[in-house]
Amino acid sequence: QKEVEQNSGPLSVPEGAIASLNCTYSDRGSQSFFWYRQYSGKSPELIMSIYSNGDKEDGRFTAQLNKASQYVSLLIRDSQPSDSATYLCAVRLTGGGNKLTFGTGTQLKVEL
């Protein structure tokens, strides 16, 4: 079992729809969770961070964390073509210091 798992996609959604990206992790003691967006040929850009169970909203983005079920998700409302990118879930595992463990990323395509 991989430490951090994501569906590779591609996930295709129409413009204006809600895109839902999911991530599961294996280390129950993990405490820090991050979503990064990566455009092709570019470096990862931080979108959201979440540390407590529940929802955290920032503009069109909502991160959801459920530690009991060991999953974290990212919702993108009113999806735009500019949201088309690969979304990386990153987890700071217990005892890993500042090391982030990444999922393989989900490719999102927002279609006109």
Added chain:
Amino acid sequence: KAGVTQTPRYLIKTRGQQVTLSCSPISGHRSVSWYQQTPGQGLQFLFEYFSETQRNKGNFPGRFSGRQFSNSRSEMNVSTLELGDSALYLCASSRGVAGVTDTQYFGPGTRLTVL
């Protein structure tokens, strides 16, 4: 505030050579982490430096090494390059303080091609 900078942005080397990559963190950040990104393996952690000390290390061979200077700038070195070392090398900086909220910000990366 300026972001993380990495130099050079692109490198072409041949097998057996060595290479040094440089990273300057965000002002005030004391932790620098290095990652390798390849299509097959994704983003993998190489090592982290904090206050000139390696604080954490990933599962890479000893050919991969790094260091950090007193101004928090960091370098990583890869010796005896192999074709499989072709990758995007990413540097990420953070404040480095203990706690769950320490957040890493990535630089633009160095694209290394080994021929």
